[in-house]
Amino acid sequence: MVGGGQLARMTHEAGIPLGIKFKLLSDTPQDSAAQVVSDVVIGDYRDLETLRAFAQGCDVITFDHEHVPTEHLRALEADGIPVRPGPDALVHAQDKGVMRAKLDAIGVPCPRHRLVEDPADVERFAAEGDGFPVVLKTVRGGYDGKGVWIVRSAEEASEPFRAGVPVLAEEKVAFVRELAANVVRSPHGQAVSYPVVESVQVDGVCDTVIAPAPGLSAELSAQAQQLALKVAKELGVVGHLAVELFETADGRILVNELAMRPHNSGHWTQDGAVTSQFANHVRAVLDLPLGDPRPRAKWTVMANVLGGDYPDMYSAYLHCMARDPGLKIHMYGKDVKPGRKVGHVNTYGDDLADVRERASHAAGYLRGTITE
Numbered sequence: 059m060v061g062g063g064q065l066a067r068m069t070h071e072a073g074i075p076l077g078i079k080f081k082l083l084s085d086t087p088q089d090s091a092a093q094v095v096s097d098v099v100i101g102d103y104r105d106l107e108t109l110r111a112f113a114q115g116c117d118v119i120t121f122d123h124e125h126v127p128t129e130h131l132r133a134l135e136a137d138g139i140p141v142r143p144g145p146d147a148l149v150h151a152q153d154k155g156v157m158r159a160k161l162d163a164i165g166v167p168c169p170r171h172r173l174v175e176d177p178a179d180v181e182r183f184a185a186e187g188d189g190f191p192v193v194l195k196t197v198r199g200g201y202d203g204k205g206v207w208i209v210r211s212a213e214e215a216s217e218p219f220r221a222g223v224p225v226l227a228e229e230k231v232a233f234v235r236e237l238a239a240n241v242v243r244s245p246h247g248q249a250v251s252y253p254v255v256e257s258v259q260v261d262g263v264c265d266t267v268i269a270p271a272p273g274l275s276a277e278l279s280a281q282a283q284q285l286a287l288k289v290a291k292e293l294g295v296v297g298h299l300a301v302e303l304f305e306t307a308d309g310r311i312l313v314n315e316l317a318m319r320p321h322n323s324g325h326w327t328q329d330g331a332v333t334s335q336f337a338n339h340v341r342a343v344l345d346l347p348l349g350d351p352r353p354r355a356k357w358t359v360m361a362n363v364l365g366g367d368y369p370d371m372y373s374a375y376l377h378c379m380a381r382d383p384g385l386k387i388h389m390y391g392k393d394v395k396p397g398r399k400v401g402h403v404n405t406y407g408d409d410l411a412d413v414r415e416r417a418s419h420a421a422g423y424l425r426g427t428i429t430e
Contacts (some may be wrong), residue, residue: 060103060112061122062089064399065320068328069122070095072336078344083112090289090390091122098356105223106130113139120297120343121319124151125199142245142296142343143318149294154226155197164292166285167312169304170229173197177215183227192244193228206262231312233304237271238323239286241300242338242348249290250338250351251283252331257302258322263399266362266417269353272410274305282311289316290391298339300324317384322362322399325332327351329386329404330358355406357413361421363401365394371424378403378420 059066062084070080070091083099084092092098101108103126110133113119118140131145150157158171171189174180174194184190196218197203208230209215218225236257243249252268270279286301300321302314318330324335333341333349370387378385382405389401401424405416422428 059083059091059120059122060109060126062086062091062098063122063258064090064392065122066091067094067390068325068388069120069320069339072334073340076340077342078340081116083109086171088393090392091393104130106133107421109134110137113137118142118343120339121148124148124318128152144294144296147294147296148318152317153197154195155224155317157316158226160293161289161313164288166289167310169231169312169314174225174227176219177212180209180215180227181212187229191230193230194392195226195228196221197226198223199223204262231304231314232307233312234307235271235305236314237274237282237303237311238267238307238321239282239301239303240298240321240324240327240335241283241286241290241301242335242342242351243287243290243295244342244348245296245345247291248348249287250348251287251349252324252327252335253353254279254282255323255326263362263364263397265324265362267323268410268413268414269326269358269360278309278311285311285313287388289313297342298324298335322402324402325388325402326358326386327362330354330360330406356408357410358404358406359410359413359417360402361417362399363389363403363421363424365392365396365398365400366426374424374426378423380419382416385416387420387424 060083067090073080080095081097082091082095099112109130113134117333120142128145128149131141134141150160155173161168174183184192191210194207199205207218237254238257239254240252255267255269256271258266298320300323301318304312320335320339327334328330330353332352338348341419388405392400403417403420405413407413
């Protein structure tokens with residue numbers, strides 16, 4: 059696996075019961091996954107020769123992020139190394155312009171959009187629709203709210219162009235909530251779909267995920283799952299695909315983003331599904347039969363633990379575990395920094411209000427914003 063973050067850490071954990079030998083290319087020995095994987099190579103994923111040397115002896119290469127240069131992945135394939143997802147699929151998660159063009163071509167509903175050249179072009183884009191505000195995104199490199207701007211005038215639109223990469227303009231969708239449809243697809247075409255979830259964002263970062271999405275009609279849920287399965291098939295995805303969606307007030311769903319790896323909106327599956335997203339990603343990239351994606355409980359809630367000013371995890375564990383014996387805590391081994399994702403908690407049960415309160419309290423206590 060290329061990338062040493064928490065997604066690699068949890069994917070490695072999912073492979074342990076299957077006896078899978080896991081090799082990691084990590085930026086530093088302190089990275090989340092590098093702390094727990096025995097076979098770690100420290101190197102720069104942007105360097106082709108480093109990638110080639112790392113790939114020697116591997117049956118398959120997969121990723122915990124989308125940032126490996128597309129041309130490097132093509133070189134690995136030319137060397138005979140299976141890359142899953144492959145570059146022809148992964149480029150749609152790497153480049154938002156390519157992604158939007160492909161989704162348009164296969165008839166997947168998206169916000170109104172086009173590439174823009176400068177602030178004056180942004181003003182023209184706004185005038186072509188309902189005016190400002192509009193959303194600007196750098197086509198490559200953004201995540202967790204980075205590389206995304208909401209601009210309310212042409213004067214505010216200059217910053218995105220300073221990076222020197224193409225900029226995508228999108229209408230600012232008047233959505234009622236954000237959803238995510240998570241699917242997994244194997245090389246021979248088997249695919250499974252998890253329940254559609256509601257994703258609650260705070261300052262551009264995922265805060266809470268509720269599975270399944272409360273109040274979502276069976277029709278719209280099925281539409282979202284079928285849309286995600288269609289995207290996975292049409293783009294040739296192998297492994298886990300997260301399709302982030304807007305639900306509009308008039309009952310439509312629009313694709314916001316794609317991620318071709320395990321995803322924050324699927325962390326609830328570790329404790330809330332028969333087979334987690336991590337276990338199914340491992341199965342898919344190794345072309346093993348996929349596991350059952352059905353939920354174990356009526357409701358599961360995941361809450362991210364963000365870093366705060368409370369590094370004493372032992373005392374926090376004492377409180378949280380004693381208060382809620384059913385709580386599942388997943389920490390990533392990261393240094394605690396304000397606003398940084400350092401872990402998540404999962405709760406589950408039959409009463410949604412209770413399950414949400416338990417997750418919120420535990421995440422808040424572990425962060426230090428709740429002290430009782």
